[in-house]
Amino acid sequence: MSHVTLDELKDAPVAIRNVLIEIITGEQLQETWTQHGVYTDTYYLTYLYETINLQDGTTSKINKAITAMKYDGVSLTEQASIADCNSNNNSYWHDTANQLLYVHLDDGATVDPSVANVLVAYFKMFFSNKGVYFNDNYYEPYVSGAPGIRQNTDHLLTGKSDIGGGNLVFVNTSGFFDVIIEKFIWSNRKITILYGGEDLPYNEYGDGFTGIIIDKSWSIITVTFNIKNIRKQLLRQIPEELYTTNEYPNLAEWVIGLPKAIAYGTFDNINAVKAIPIDESYGTDQVQYSIAGNLIFSLDGLFCSSKPA
Numbered sequence: 001m002s003h004v005t006l007d008e009l010k011d012a013p014v015a016i017r018n019v020l021i022e023i024i025t026g027e028q029l030q031e032t033w034t035q036h037g038v039y040t041d042t043y044y045l046t047y048l049y050e051t052i053n054l055q056d057g058t059t060s061k062i063n064k065a066i067t068a069m070k071y072d073g074v075s076l077t078e079q080a081s082i083a084d085c086n087s088n089n090n091s092y093w094h095d096t097a098n099q100l101l102y103v104h105l106d107d108g109a110t111v112d113p114s115v116a117n118v119l120v121a122y123f124k125m126f127f128s129n130k131g132v133y134f135n136d137n138y139y140e141p142y143v144s145g146a147p148g149i150r151q152n153t154d155h156l157l158t159g160k161s162d163i164g165g166g167n168l169v170f171v172n173t174s175g176f177f178d179v180i181i182e183k184f185i186w187s188n189r190k191i192t193i194l195y196g197g198e199d200l201p202y203n204e205y206g207d208g209f210t211g212i213i214i215d216k217s218w219s220i221i222t223v224t225f226n227i228k229n230i231r232k233q234l235l236r237q238i239p240e241e242l243y244t245t246n247e248y249p250n251l252a253e254w255v256i257g258l259p260k261a262i263a264y265g266t267f268d269n270i271n272a273v274k275a276i277p278i279d280e281s282y283g284t285d286q287v288q289y290s291i292a293g294n295l296i297f298s299l300d301g302l303f304c305s306s307k308p309a
């Protein structure tokens with residue numbers, strides 16, 4: 001049955017469903033480059049398709065259309081022509097029509113990329129649970145079933161969050177990953193999972209997950225990526241200071257490990273934490289509280305059990 005929207009596919013009692021996996025991987029370029037005869041600050045090499053020989057006797061062609069490049073950890077600027085590349089230090093242009101990659105590296109003087117320290121090219125790889133084409137990209141049919149993904153969200157202000165993640169399993173009976181698993185870069189690389197199926201166009205596939213690859217493992221017939229939600233790169237414990245018994249020996253047990261609030265601007269309804277002793281010069285009959293981990297300039301009111309103090 002034909003479905004033209006994702007909502008139609010979701011409502012269908014019986015339908016063929018697909019999962020698309022897009023991974024931005026990369027590799028360090030340790031090749032011999034050729035200096036251009038006219039644009040002499042620019043070097044080039046043939047770079048786009050790579051044919052690999054698999055253990056089952058077949059071959060597979062990988063399309064390495066570059067999405068970004070880095071030289072010694074610094075991003076190169078993408079250009080639109082060889083002339084632009086030659087005019088701009090630390091830049092690149094990938095002429096995919098002619099399968100040529102041009103780079104212009106400069107560390108105060110033009111650098112031959114053949115002897116550059118670390119030059120990395122990044123590109124997308126495409127996988128699915130069945131072989132399909134979208135936007136002239138072939139999605140290799142190596143995905144084993146539906147990815148096992150969880151996503152939970154806790155309140156960010158508590159300083160704790162359960163970041164979604166899971167495992168993604170690929171079939172490796174042909175030995176495809178045996179060839180590329182150590183050749184390409186996987187750790188901390190971005191991964192996107194899209195859901196759809198039947199004859200849906202690419203723009204109707206739903207975003208299922210965006211994350212990064214944490215680590216990988218493999219057996220004779222499978223490769224497994226452990227993945228985390230991309231928010232892991234953006235989150236830190238907020239605030240960074242916690243209530244501890246080292247600082248406040250008489251903390252109530254339920255308070256230990258709680259984060260100190262960060263109060264900038266106007267902040268309503270801060271819960272005060274009984275934290276004795278803060279200052280030993282205070283009398284023992286005086287109750288002392290901590291309300292934030294940073295300086296507070298003024299208080300407009302105090303409430304005890306919802307009553308003004």
